Amino acid sequence: MAMLEVRDLNVFFGVIQAIKNISFDVNQGEVVALIGANGAGKTTTLHTVTGLLPAASGKITLDGKDLAKVPAHKIVSMGMAHVPEGRRVFASLSVYDNLKLGAFTRKDKKEIEDSLEMVFESFPRLKERRNQVAGTLSGGEQQMLAMGRALMSKPRIILMDEPSMGLSPLYVTEIFEIIKKIKSEGTTVLLVEQNANMALQVADRAYVLETGKIIMDGNASDLMNDERVRKAYLGA
Amino acid sequence: MGFLSNLINGISLGSIYAVIALGYTMVYGIAKMLNFAHGDVIMIGGYFVYLSSSKLLHLPPVLSVLIAMVACTILGITIEKIAYKPLRKATSLAVLITAIGVSYFLQNIALVIFGANPVTFTSVVSIPAIKLFDGQIVISGETSVAIVVSILVVIGLSLFIKKTKTGKAMLAVSEDKGAAQLMGINVNKTISITFAIGSALAAIAGALYCSAYPILQNTTGAMPGIKAFTAAVFGGIGSIPGAMIGGILIGVIEILGRAYISTQLADAIVFAVLILILMFKPTGILGKKMVEKV
Numbered sequence: 001m002a003m004l005e006v007r008d009l010n011v012f013f014g015v016i017q018a019i020k021n022i023s024f025d026v027n028q029g030e031v032v033a034l035i036g037a038n039g040a041g042k043t044t045t046l047h048t049v050t051g052l053l054p055a056a057s058g059k060i061t062l063d064g065k066d067l068a069k070v071p072a073h074k075i076v077s078m079g080m081a082h083v084p085e086g087r088r089v090f091a092s093l094s095v096y097d098n099l100k101l102g103a104f105t106r107k108d109k110k111e112i113e114d115s116l117e118m119v120f121e122s123f124p125r126l127k128e129r130r131n132q133v134a135g136t137l138s139g140g141e142q143q144m145l146a147m148g149r150a151l152m153s154k155p156r157i158i159l160m161d162e163p164s165m166g167l168s169p170l171y172v173t174e175i176f177e178i179i180k181k182i183k184s185e186g187t188t189v190l191l192v193e194q195n196a197n198m199a200l201q202v203a204d205r206a207y208v209l210e211t212g213k214i215i216m217d218g219n220a221s222d223l224m225n226d227e228r229v230r231k232a233y234l235g236a
Numbered sequence: 237m238g239f240l241s242n243l244i245n246g247i248s249l250g251s252i253y254a255v256i257a258l259g260y261t262m263v264y265g266i267a268k269m270l271n272f273a274h275g276d277v278i279m280i281g282g283y284f285v286y287l288s289s290s291k292l293l294h295l296p297p298v299l300s301v302l303i304a305m306v307a308c309t310i311l312g313i314t315i316e317k318i319a320y321k322p323l324r325k326a327t328s329l330a331v332l333i334t335a336i337g338v339s340y341f342l343q344n345i346a347l348v349i350f351g352a353n354p355v356t357f358t359s360v361v362s363i364p365a366i367k368l369f370d371g372q373i374v375i376s377g378e379t380s381v382a383i384v385v386s387i388l389v390v391i392g393l394s395l396f397i398k399k400t401k402t403g404k405a406m407l408a409v410s411e412d413k414g415a416a417q418l419m420g421i422n423v424n425k426t427i428s429i430t431f432a433i434g435s436a437l438a439a440i441a442g443a444l445y446c447s448a449y450p451i452l453q454n455t456t457g458a459m460p461g462i463k464a465f466t467a468a469v470f471g472g473i474g475s476i477p478g479a480m481i482g483g484i485l486i487g488v489i490e491i492l493g494r495a496y497i498s499t500q501l502a503d504a505i506v507f508a509v510l511i512l513i514l515m516f517k518p519t520g521i522l523g524k525k526m527v528e529k530v
């Protein structure tokens with residue numbers, strides 16, 4: 001049994017079907033990439049997995065537990081965190097308060113402090129700016145905050161929606177280094193990216209989404225050498 | 237001296253508006269809706285104070301106000317559960333019309349239970365008047381208590397929001413409900429808490445308002461309600477300091493307008509100032525642009 005299993009998922013916006021019968025697995029300890037062009041349905045997929053959007057049909061399970069009846073706010077305490085598209089940090093709150101909100105459902109005060117130290121170690125820039133209002137951070141810093149905030153929940157699996165979007169190459173490298181670090185610490189990652197090149201470099205496996213359908217899947221290294229993938233997503 | 241006296245009375249009335257406006261502004265900030273029934277909760281609060289302090293139970297004033305706060309808290313949570321929660325995904329116009337419906341419902345329930353005849357409200361304030369400048373200025377106990385209580389309320393509320401986990405959850409929900417849920421924050425519960433706090437404040441405002449204007453009937457909450465709403469918009473809806481500033485300004489404009497321009501036109505002046513402010517600064521004095529997210 002995979003950690004996260006999605007089976008025959010269908011999602012609609014009104015009459016428009018954004019997700020068409022997709023199925024995929026994320027196994028414990030893996031980094032799985034979900035790549036696809038604008039509007040392919042990547043964000044919709046992640047939103048449905050964490051309960052922000054309702055599924056029309058299909059089944060989503062985490063550690064074998066059906067998520068259909070689980071409200072969105074109960075997901076994070078089951079061990080699944082979501083770094084949403086566009087960062088969505090709480091702009092009027094400080095960096096510190098944002099991070100503390102990441103640990104909202106945790107009760108272990110001392111361990112929360114430990115997590116905070118770990119996040120500050122991974123993102124020294126956040127430590128320097130701990131009292132700064134999040135809305136005044138740069139885009140890259142906000143992305144780090146969004147990732148740090150998700151890590152504060154001590155997740156076993158973390159969903160990331162285009163963490164590299166809009167960032168300069170230096171930041172992109174930094175973000176992908178962090179993803180590698182997260183993986184090396186044993187956390188499972190489902191990574192949504194348009195930057196297929198980078199995504200396939202860190203991922204173990206990948207799925208290719210096109211207008212709501214999964215059209216290809218396989219090992220990241222195989223996909224990287226696939227002629228169609230290279231043409232469509234790697235600009236080769 | 238007359239001016240100073242009017243100014244103090246204006247600040248005092250405005251302090252009561254501010255306490256009511258806090259309820260409007262918090263509910264707007266978090267649930268993104270205008271709860272037009274909020275003013276009528278003041279009236280219900282007034283009746284609970286009246287029943288427990290003078291009519292039925294003869295309890296001490298502070299205890300009566302506490303009873304009214306508990307009653308209004310329950311009422312506020314119930315209104316939200318029954319009338320507004322089912323409309324979470326409805327258009328804002330549908331919610332607005334429902335809120336107006338709830339407002340009339342409360343007024344009519346009060347009419348059925350308490351009758352159409354106004355009752356004389358016994359002030360909950362027993363501290364003596366303060367005399368300044370050899371008695372040229374007399375500040376009634378009601379006037380000073382309203383100011384002190386509203387200052388305490390604003391400080392208490394600000395500390396609650398800034399320092400507690402629940403307060404921060406409220407800020408998170410007001411900014412981005414989706415992201416708040418990803419943190420594990422229960423949005424429905426947070427909205428419920430907001431209504432609870434707003435309604436408890438309405439009970440306090442009811443006790444203060446009826447103590448200053450001691451005639452209580454089923455429509456008593458309507459006028460202070462609409463003026464406090466004006467104050468909330470004036471200060472920038474969604475902003476707590478804005479509600480405070482807006483409330484005091486509206487109170488001062490009303491009392492000075494009544495004293496120096498026209499008794500009949502005082503209310504019209506209040507709304508004219510609102511329209512002017514909104515023409516030049518549509519988001520109110522301290523308001524900021526809000527971005528809505530899924």
Ligand SMILES: Nc1ncnc2c1ncn2[C@@H]1O[C@H](COP(=O)(O)OP(=O)(O)OP(=O)(O)O)[C@@H](O)[C@H]1O
Nearest residue numbers: 013018036037038039040041042043044045085194
């Ligand atoms: N709230 C909505 N209402 C209607 N249609 C929507 C809504 N959100 C997304 N869609 C549509 O669903 C489809 C999938 O959108 P989605 O945001 O999941 O794409 P994406 O793969 O994340 O794209 P991008 O890379 O640009 O972020 C698109 O056609 C989009 O227009």
Ligand SMILES: [Mg+2]
Nearest residue numbers: 042043044085
């Ligand atoms: Mg997207």
